[in-house]
Amino acid sequence: MQKERDFKKQEQKWKEYWEKEGVYRFDPQKEGEVYSIDNPPPTISGRMHIGHSYSFGQQDMIARYRRMRGDNVFYPFGTDDNGLATEKLVEKENNVRMFDMSRSEFISLCQDTLKKIRPEFIQDWKDIAMSCDFSLNYSTISSHVQEMSQNYFIDLYENGRVYHKDGPTIWCPLCQTAIAQAELEDKEKESVFYEIEFKTEEGGLTIATTRPELLPACVSVFVHPSDDRYKKLIGKKATVPIFEQQVEIIADEEVDMEKGTGAVMCCTFGDVTDIEWFYAHKLPLRNCLTKDGKLNEGAGKYEGLSVEEARERVVSDLDIVSRKEIEHTINVHERCGTGVEIIPTKQWFIKYLDLREEFLRLGEELLWIPEHFKTRYMNWVKGLRWDWCVSRQRYFGIPFPFWHCSGCEKKIVAERSQLPVDPFSEKPPESCCGEVLPDENVLDTWATSALTPQIVQSLTEKKVFPMSLRPQAHDIINFWLFYTLARSKMHFDKLPWERATISGFVLDEKGKKMSKSKGNVVDPQKVISNYGADVLRYWISGTKFGEEARWSEKEINSGKRTLNKIWNAARFSLSHLEGYSPSERPLEVEDKWIVSKLNRTLKQYKEHFENYDYSKARKAVDHFFWDDFCGNYIEMIKSRLYDQKRNPDSAKQAMYDSLLGTLKMYAPFIPFITEEIYHEYFIEFEKEKSIPLTLLPKEGDIFTEESLMDEVVEVMSLIRKYKTEKSIPMGQRISEIVLSKEKEHLKEYIEIIKDTLRIDNIRFTESETEVQI
RNA sequence: GGACGGUUAGCUCAGCUGGCUAGAGCGCGUCGCUUACAUCGACGAGGCCGUAGGUUCGAGUCCUACACCGUCCACCA
Numbered sequence: 019m020q021k022e023r024d025f026k027k028q029e030q031k032w033k034e035y036w037e038k039e040g041v042y043r044f045d046p047q048k049e050g051e052v053y054s055i056d057n058p059p060p061t062i063s064g065r066m067h068i069g070h071s072y073s074f075g076q077q078d079m080i081a082r083y084r085r086m087r088g089d090n091v092f093y094p095f096g097t098d099d100n101g102l103a104t105e106k107l108v109e110k111e112n113n114v115r116m117f118d119m120s121r122s123e124f125i126s127l128c129q130d131t132l133k134k135i136r137p138e139f140i141q142d143w144k145d146i147a148m149s150c151d152f153s154l155n156y157s158t159i160s161s162h163v164q165e166m167s168q169n170y171f172i173d174l175y176e177n178g179r180v181y182h183k184d185g186p187t188i189w190c191p192l193c194q195t196a197i198a199q200a201e202l203e204d205k206e207k208e209s210v211f212y213e214i215e216f217k218t219e220e221g222g223l224t225i226a227t228t229r230p231e232l233l234p235a236c237v238s239v240f241v242h243p244s245d246d247r248y249k250k251l252i253g254k255k256a257t258v259p260i261f262e263q264q265v266e267i268i269a270d271e272e273v274d275m276e277k278g279t280g281a282v283m284c285c286t287f288g289d290v291t292d293i294e295w296f297y298a299h300k301l302p303l304r305n306c307l308t309k310d311g312k313l314n315e316g317a318g319k320y321e322g323l324s325v326e327e328a329r330e331r332v333v334s335d336l337d338i339v340s341r342k343e344i345e346h347t348i349n350v351h352e353r354c355g356t357g358v359e360i361i362p363t364k365q366w367f368i369k370y371l372d373l374r375e376e377f378l379r380l381g382e383e384l385l386w387i388p389e390h391f392k393t394r395y396m397n398w399v400k401g402l403r404w405d406w407c408v409s410r411q412r413y414f415g416i417p418f419p420f421w422h423c424s425g426c427e428k429k430i431v432a433e434r435s436q437l438p439v440d441p442f443s444e445k446p447p448e449s450c451c452g453e454v455l456p457d458e459n460v461l462d463t464w465a466t467s468a469l470t471p472q473i474v475q476s477l478t479e480k481k482v483f484p485m486s487l488r489p490q491a492h493d494i495i496n497f498w499l500f501y502t503l504a505r506s507k508m509h510f511d512k513l514p515w516e517r518a519t520i521s522g523f524v525l526d527e528k529g530k531k532m533s534k535s536k537g538n539v540v541d542p543q544k545v546i547s548n549y550g551a552d553v554l555r556y557w558i559s560g561t562k563f564g565e566e567a568r569w570s571e572k573e574i575n576s577g578k579r580t581l582n583k584i585w586n587a588a589r590f591s592l593s594h595l596e597g598y599s600p601s602e603r604p605l606e607v608e609d610k611w612i613v614s615k616l617n618r619t620l621k622q623y624k625e626h627f628e629n630y631d632y633s634k635a636r637k638a639v640d641h642f643f644w645d646d647f648c649g650n651y652i653e654m655i656k657s658r659l660y661d662q663k664r665n666p667d668s669a670k671q672a673m674y675d676s677l678l679g680t681l682k683m684y685a686p687f688i689p690f691i692t693e694e695i696y697h698e699y700f701i702e703f704e705k706e707k708s709i710p711l712t713l714l715p716k717e718g719d720i721f722t723e724e725s726l727m728d729e730v731v732e733v734m735s736l737i738r739k740y741k742t743e744k745s746i747p748m749g750q751r752i753s754e755i756v757l758s759k760e761k762e763h764l765k766e767y768i769e770i771i772k773d774t775l776r777i778d779n780i781r782f783t784e785s786e787t788e789v790q791i
Numbered sequence: 792g793g794a795c796g797g798u799u800a801g802c803u804c805a806g807c808u809g810g811c812u813a814g815a816g817c818g819c820g821u822c823g824c825u826u827a828c829a830u831c832g833a834c835g836a837g838g839c840c841g842u843a844g845g846u847u848c849g850a851g852u853c854c855u856a857c858a859c860c861g862u863c864c865a866c867c868a
Contacts, residue, residue, distance in 0.1 A: 204867090211868090225868080226868065227868055228867090228868070229868080240868085273868085274866090274868080277867095277868070278868065281868090282868040283868070284868080285868090288868070289867075289868070290866090290867095291866090291867095291868070292868085346867055347866085347867055348867075349867090388796090390795060390796065391795085393794065393795055393796095393863095394794080394795065394862085394863055394864085396794095397793085397794060397795085397863070397864055397865095398863080398864070400864090401864055401865070492862080492863085493863095495863090496863085496864090523862095525861095529860090529861085560803085560804085560816095561803095561804090564796085565796095566861080566862090568803070570802085570803070570817090572802085572803085572817060572818080573803070573816090573817075575817085575830080576816065576817070578830065579830050579831090580830095581830090582828070582830045582831090583827090583828065583830080583831085585827090585828080586827045586828035586830090586831090587827060587828075588827080589827050589828080590827030590828080591827080592827095593827080634805085637805085637815085637816095640815095640816090641815090648827085648828085649832090652827075656826090656827095660826080735833095738832095738833055738834080739833075739834065741823095741833075741834095742821095742822065742823085742833045742834045742835090743834075745822065745823085746823095747822090747823055747824095747825070748823065748825050748832070748833065749823085749824090749825025750825080776825085
């Protein structure tokens with residue numbers, strides 16, 4: 019038996035063992051209720067960060083618990099490896115730019131790069147002891163998934179849920195692609211608020227704007243209908259300075275009279291309000307921007323300038339009425355931080371705004387943990403204003419299975435048997451009046467990752483859909499959770515899962531968000547190599563779903579201490595259990611007491627886990643193990659074990675049950691050390707090749723004399739206190755203790771107290787003093 | 792502007808449907824190397840439970856305002 023614990027060696031050993039033995043392999047034949055987990059496929063865009071280890075660790079504890087309660091756990095593992103995030107990584111890794119390469123070149127570079135980094139990427143998840151079946155593996159760019167994604171998209175197309183339309187699109191000029199509403203982020207930016215005068219028949223009209231370079235795209239001026247300053251101008255024309263176009267002055271309630279001058283120009287398109295006005299007032303379209311964020315021919319002499327340059331030039335060419343420095347928030351693309359523009363382009367949309375009520379109903383039906391995240395989902399759905407723009411003007415993604423006829427603009431859909439199809443390299447199934455050209459777009463990655471329940475269902479014969487659980491972090495409720503639910507509604511008219519658990523974020527020691535630029539990032543890889551994955555997981559198990567966790571080196575330490583305690587308690591127990599075979603036997607009172615405590619703990623533990631409160635479950639075990647078992651019980655039985663008196667086998671049996679129960683209850687949290695100890699002794703009697711494959715013990719009855727023994731424990735604590743107060747070392751023998759007569763009902767347990775605390779004699783007295791020598 | 796969460800010992804948090812003389816761990820102080828463990832053990836100090844009202848025999852616990860912190864959504868001309 020080893021004395022010292024080398025966690026690095028041990029963790030390595032068990033990772034290999036689990037893999038070799040297929041411990042976490044899904045067995046469709048296994049009995050037990052199927053518990054299927056829609057495990058988030060992490061985006062290959064770097065290595066696993068601490069937030070990943072946190073949320074994946076949390077869900078893994080649930081998975082491990084479900085397995086040990088007897089469920090047949092279906093727990094696949096996928097990677098999301100297409101789309102912008104992966105493209106950015108490939109650009110960085112290879113020091114290239116996508117737009118400098120041909121489409122096919124870039125795609126094969128992506129494939130090659132992924133091949134190289136994917137195994138190492140997945141290894142991070144194995145290192146935190148995710149108990150997934152890694153052979154149930156999928157990649158969202160694999161041809162199998164491409165085929166599925168295209169198939170489901172064609173389904174939507176055939177059901178009239180897909181349209182291809184020209185219209186204002188949220189556009190990232192850096193990534194040069196359309197993006198969805200959900201991909202926007204706010205950013206504070208310094209800016210200048212300019213007041214510019216337009217000419218009208220009635221004289222000057224001053225408008226206020228932060229974007230004077232958009233003057234060439236100005237199509238109207240808006241004022242509030244009840245604004246006395248401008249009432250007389252409503253319906254009249256105004257002339258845009260420099261560009262000289264005549265635009266109508268229109269009234270609209272949306273205008274804020276307090277802001278700027280109370281008159282605002284509408285450009286197609288400056289912002290979301292402009293789009294609303296564009297549709298509501300049937301305004302003309304006058305685009306002045308190109309796809310890479312420069313001014314186009316519509317901007318006359320400013321053509322070719324970037325937005326910033328043009329702004330400067332326009333401002334110097336104008337008579338500015340006034341300027342004011344302001345801070346305001348702009349919408350940026352969350353992937354790159356670039357300010358977005360709205361430009362008219364042709365895009366693919368999935369029509370779903372009409373299903374909002376249904377999405378709300380399903381959101382209500384889903385079980386949320388914690389519950390309050392439902393509200394966030396509901397608010398998001400209520401606030402939806404755009405259909406889902408699913409086309410991206412990028413290379414590395416799943417192509418749209420379509421061609422377009424240059425003559426009549428007819429869309430030609432790929433045959434199902436052709437899928438997966440890349441319209442660039444394959445022929446369309448039919449010809450048309452004009453040249454038939456491939457659709458150049460790729461699908462939004464969320465359109466594919468929204469199909470993970472279907473993807474993982476395709477990996478097994480066993481019915482796993484609708485799934486039991488969707489675990490994920492709160493930042494993608496509006497993306498992944500919502501989109502998956504939306505697709506499930508559209509394709510199957512039902513919820514994709516029964517329940518969703520939502521994880522919070524990990525903050526730094528000061529409670530701030532971690533970010534590379536702030537340099538306050540904690541690497542899970544480092545934590546694992548310093549302390550081991552068990553310690554990391556122990557820390558993770560200290561907070562609940564939905565809660566933010568503040569990183570703390572001190573808290574990490576308490577995990578270290580707990581593991582050490584477990585290790586040492588096992589050293590003691592196993593040294594006495596050597597040669598002992600468990601069996602049913604009548605127990606002594608203190609042995610019944612600890613088993614009773616164990617049963618109580620098991621009951622609480624299961625209740626907490628059934629409520630998805632793993633952290634309370636863990637605390638229940640902590641209390642049992644540290645206080646009841648180590649603090650009291652082991653001390654109580656030492657003399658019996660060392661001196662072979664008063665039925666030591668009874669003590670061994672209780673110790674067997676307590677330690678094994680403890681290990682099993684700890685196993686979902688700290689799989690390595692529990693496995694190590696299990697293999698040292700218990701495996702011989704438990705038979706299962708790995709502790710995660712064993713079942714949690716059934717909790718037995720609460721011992722009727724438990725509370726009397728609790729009193730005995732209290733008396734011992736009083737005697738310890740007395741010794742402390744008198745500065746008597748704990749190990750020193752005491753010849754006599756005198757207890758108050760009130761404790762006389764405990765006298766049949768007096769031997770336990772005497773043996774545990776090394777007291778020669780205990781007698782009772784009428785006096786009020788509870789303890790005296 | 793709307794919504795959601797949080798505010799309890801120096802720190803991190805427990806306190807369910809109201810009964811608490813308010814708990815735990817860490818940290819702190821004193822003592823102790825007692826044959827599993829000093830990564831330990833024993834004992835102790837430390838809180839008017841964000842503020843102000845209200846309901847109640849009784850309120851961290853329920854209600855109403857407000858404040859501060861965090862997050863999401865909207866606005867952002």
